[in-house]
Amino acid sequence: MEDTEARWTADQVLALAPDAASRTAGARLAAPAPWSGTGAAGTAVWGLCAGSGSRPYQTVVDLSGPAFACSCPSRKFPCKHALGLLLLWAAGDGGPVAAGAAEPEWAEQWTAARHRKAEAAAAAVPGPGAAPGGQEAAKKRAERRAVRVEGGAVELEQRLTDLLRSGLAGSDRAGYQQWDEIAARMVDAQAPGLAARVRELSTVAGSGGDWPSRMLEETGLLHLLARGFLGRQRLPAPLAETVRTRIGFTVDSAELLAGPLVRGQWLVLAQYDTADERLTTRRIWLYDGASGRFALVLSFGAAGRAPELALRVGTVLDAELAFHPAAVPLRAVLGTRYGMGLPEEVPPGTAVGPALDSYGTALADDPWLDAWPVLLTDVVPLPGQDRWHVADSADAAVPLLGADHWRLAAISGGRPVTLFAEAGPTGLRPLAGWTRASPIPIAL
Structure with a gap:
């Protein structure tokens, strides 16, 4: 790697500080004692700074930005460690930050990502006469x-x-x-x-x-x-x-709805909301009996407000869906709706064993799945000393999440029912049960 660019002055370094307190703290760290493993090459400067914990903070600066990264918990950019490191580097070749050193792996990963970004940005520059549009900016x-x-x-x-x-x-x-x-x-x-x-x-x-x-x-x-x-x-x-x-990257719904689309007779299996201090999220599960395919439609509202989209559990939508690209495509966007009706029969499900097998297969493709939809046929809810379970005719059983499942027991009345649930790593979250053609929602 080529030699580091011309050294900055101390005033140039301190001009980067976000506030006076950071300038003072950075100046205190501009001494060799807390630092080790320092070096500089190309546009990168790095070092390890001893802190209050057992592990030193890993600090790296890209001078071409400048840009900063540090493993300390500070949310200031640059933090005091980056300022102290730059002040040490600014002292010159005779100081503790020597030029031409070999960049450690942790610093190289970060600087390489920076360089890839710069190369991509250069490649995205429009040619002569080309007008930069919204797509290029995005x-x-x-x-x-x-x-x-x-x-x-x-x-x-x-x-x-x-x-x-x-x-x-x-x-x-x-x-x-x-x-x-x-x-x-x-x-x-x-x-x-x-x-x-x-x-x-x-x-x-x-x-x-x-x-x-x-x-x-x-x-x-x-x-x-x-x-x-x-x-x-x-x-x-x-x-x-x-x-x-x-x-946390998202895909624009309009882009998804441009195609391909999947049209089907989508039975609304379940709908429920979860909320935190920032957002209310509505999860709507759909199922197309002809293809045996599930879909999860999400709708969002501000904290304390219900999301706009609402579908009645038990209805059937003749509609088009666009699925998000994924190893296990589940999440979808609702497109054109052509009609709505009522189901004529209970959808076919599986026994406990095949349902858990399908969950395992999905986890192999997407190990971060938080919930997997399962339809169980002819299962009976059974209370236990510590947890409820549902069991099928082959005596295969799976635990239920939560402590109170008397509503499901009332739907069953001791007889086998069809159950829709979300499978997770510690059990099933029951969402709807059938004794006739229409599902009955089960409160969470």
Whole structure:
């Protein structure tokens, strides 16, 4: 790699500080004592800065931006570590940051992502006489976001490595602060999917039962998602789309509805809302009996407000759907509706064993699935000492999530019923049951 560009002055470095406190803190770190593994090559400057934890903070700067990355929890850009590192580098060749050093892997991953973004931006520049349009601008925004997400994924990998090295056993005593900080960093990196999974991970610690095993499993899935995004160019196209979706990238509905479309007689199986402090999400499950295909339509509303789209459970829509590209296409956008009616019969389902087999097959293609739709035929709800179950005629049983399933028991009346449910890693969430042609919603 070629030599680093001309050194900056200390005033030029301090002019980058977001506030006076950062300038003061950065100046205090402009000393060799807390630093190790420093170096500079090309447009990159890097180093490890000792902090309050057992692991030093990994700090890297791309001088061509300039752009900054640091594994510290600060949300200031640049942080005090980046300012201190640049001040050390600005001291000259005789200082602790020597030019021509070999770039470590953690720094190289980040700078390589930066360079790919610059190359893509250069390739996207319109030729002579070409007018830059909305599509070109959107493409450039997407490329900038992808680079930010890559930086967030690299940082998340570092955080997970630190977590595993220190052991999971003490996570229940660490509190929520560390998880909130990591989630905030993922939000800054424009990776809301990673942020949401980090928040979910924070609820596992000390949640009872064998929580360390569950936490290890969730940590592994989070690691897999971050690594999947960093290596998405090598993934099959459907899996790469799945990774992008799980990270938080979206596809415009109008683009999906441009085709291809799937027309069918879609039975509305279930509809329910979930809410947090920012958003209300409505999940609507549809099923086309002729093809045996499920679809999940999502609708959103502001916090405290119901989403606009509402479909009555038990009706049949003659409609077109456009499915999001994915390794396991489930989520869809509702297109043209040609009519609505009522079902003539109970849809055919499967026994417990085949339903769980289908869930396992789906997980092999998309390990981050949070719910898989299953239709079970002739199952009976059974209360147990700790959990309810549903069992089929072959005595195969699967546990139900939640503690109160008396509504399902009332629908059954002790007789076999057809049940629609969402399958998850710890059991089924029952959503609708049939004794006649129309499904009866089951309160969550």
